[in-house]
Amino acid sequence: MKKTWIWFSAVAVFVATSVAAQVTAIRAGQLVDPASGTTARDQVILIEAGKITAVGPGLAIPAGATVVDLSKRTVLPGFFDVHTHLCLNLKTQGGVGLQELLRSLLAATAIETTAYRSIEGVANARDMLRSGFTTVRDVGNAGNYADTALRRAIEDGLVPGPTVVNAGRIIAPYGGQYHGIPPERADITLPEYLYADTADEMRKAVRENIAFGAKVIKIVVDDQPYLYSVEDVRTIVKEAATGGLKVAAHCATDAGSRIAAEGGVASVEHAYRATTPTLELMKAKGVFLVGTDFTTVASHEMGMDEYHPWVVDRLKRAYQVGTPVAFGTDVCFVKEGETRGTLSIEFITSFVEAGVAPKQILQAMTVNAARLMGMEKVRGAIAPGFAADIVATSENPLEKIDTVRHVTFVMKGGQVIRND
Numbered sequence: 382m383k384k385t386w387i388w389f390s391a392v393a394v395f396v397a398t399s400v401a402a403q404v405t406a407i408r409a410g411q412l413v414d415p416a417s418g419t420t421a422r423d424q425v426i427l428i429e430a431g432k433i434t435a436v437g438p439g440l441a442i443p444a445g446a447t448v449v450d451l452s453k454r455t456v457l458p459g460f461f462d463v464h465t466h467l468c469l470n471l472k473t474q475g476g477v478g479l480q481e482l483l484r485s486l487l488a489a490t491a492i493e494t495t496a497y498r499s500i501e502g503v504a505n506a507r508d509m510l511r512s513g514f515t516t517v518r519d520v521g522n523a524g525n526y527a528d529t530a531l532r533r534a535i536e537d538g539l540v541p542g543p544t545v546v547n548a549g550r551i552i553a554p555y556g557g558q559y560h561g562i563p564p565e566r567a568d569i570t571l572p573e574y575l576y577a578d579t580a581d582e583m584r585k586a587v588r589e590n591i592a593f594g595a596k597v598i599k600i601v602v603d604d605q606p607y608l609y610s611v612e613d614v615r616t617i618v619k620e621a622a623t624g625g626l627k628v629a630a631h632c633a634t635d636a637g638s639r640i641a642a643e644g645g646v647a648s649v650e651h652a653y654r655a656t657t658p659t660l661e662l663m664k665a666k667g668v669f670l671v672g673t674d675f676t677t678v679a680s681h682e683m684g685m686d687e688y689h690p691w692v693v694d695r696l697k698r699a700y701q702v703g704t705p706v707a708f709g710t711d712v713c714f715v716k717e718g719e720t721r722g723t724l725s726i727e728f729i730t731s732f733v734e735a736g737v738a739p740k741q742i743l744q745a746m747t748v749n750a751a752r753l754m755g756m757e758k759v760r761g762a763i764a765p766g767f768a769a770d771i772v773a774t775s776e777n778p779l780e781k782i783d784t785v786r787h788v789t790f791v792m793k794g795g796q797v798i799r800n801d
């Protein structure tokens with residue numbers, strides 16, 4: 382009889398302490414909601430098992446909860462970068478030209494091991510998270526599925542990093558994104574790409590990617606003289622959908638952007654040269670623009686100086702038209718004194734140059750990106766039921782957007798990554 386009593390009380394004590402230990406309470410001096418562009422003052426956010434359970438003013442904080450005091454800071458949802466290449470570090474020698482850039486991409490593809498590429502991914506994922514990016518869509522160029530390994534390692538808690546939705550190998554017409562490949566080594570760009578030229582090859586390429594852990598499909602529409610057709614894009618989109626995956630399409634030209642939009646992709650990547658009618662078509666079809674809007678610095682590093690004014694002008698027109706926009710950077714170079722995170726967050730300066738309002742910039746980095754990724758019910762907002770992916774800044778970004786370049790607090794899935 383006595384033994385039974387001890388057993389019950391031990392269970393009771395265990396339950397009481399474990400429940401109390403699991404609750405975290407954040408005191409937010411200011412809480413920004415990007416969706417509405419409003420700020421609420423003196424809010425309490427309660428977090429349990431990695432998720433937000435309650436948000437409001439003057440909420441009772443349970444006894445034994447861990448309290449994080451951000452009463453002097455502005456709190457907002459973690460950021461998204463929906464166009465990353467975490468497992469790729471290009472050494473561009475300060476922008477010696479696009480040809481040299483492509484050569485260094487070929488070198489990374491042909492020479493680096495997939496093992497090393499995944500370690501690059503671990504370092505870049507850590508740095509992205511420290512800059513406030515709690516979710517990324519990683520769109521390929523990751524050796525032989527280094528991105529799947531990285532995603533799994535983060536999901537398993539082996540290494541810190543954002544939630545990763547990865548593309549695996551990029552599906553493209555013959556030759557991938559390389560020009561002048563030697564005929565003796567036509568496979569030199571494999572396994573980074575899957576060449577697919579017929580409908581059967583396209584369907585198989587999608588299935589192969591899904592089998593090896595891809596969570597989004599990335600295609601290249603217009604990097605060779607022979608483009609994918611609207612019918613090709615439809616074939617890929619349909620096959621991807623059977624596996625529950627969306628399609629992101631690399632399109633540098635206006636023609637490519639139009640084909641991708643008509644073919645029903647979820648997002649057009651780059652669209653450097655998209656005309657206003659094409660941006661209108663994207664809006665009509667609900668296709669996101671992921672502009673990878675190179676800053677002056679990034680354009681120069683990539684040997685693509687002329688691209689910066691193009692993207693600023695195109696961004697301006699996209700917002701005039703009302704094309705949905707999600708924040709994506711395409712940073713894949715290294716620069717001394719910077720991290721992948723600081724280089725990526727700097728891309729907000731292109732939005733500022735295009736006259737985009739702070740509220741809209743924050744929306745591109747949170748709610749819009751979440752919608753593109755089909756995560757709008759679980760990430761991208763601070764509300765009950767959402768993942769506890771939370772950042773804080775010293776000033777209110779609705780008043781001074783530049784403050785997001787220096788987050789002082791990052792929480793991912795309820796775990797504090799930094800608090801300085």
Ligand SMILES: [Zn+2]
Pocket residue numbers: 464466520711
């Ligand atoms: Zn890219």
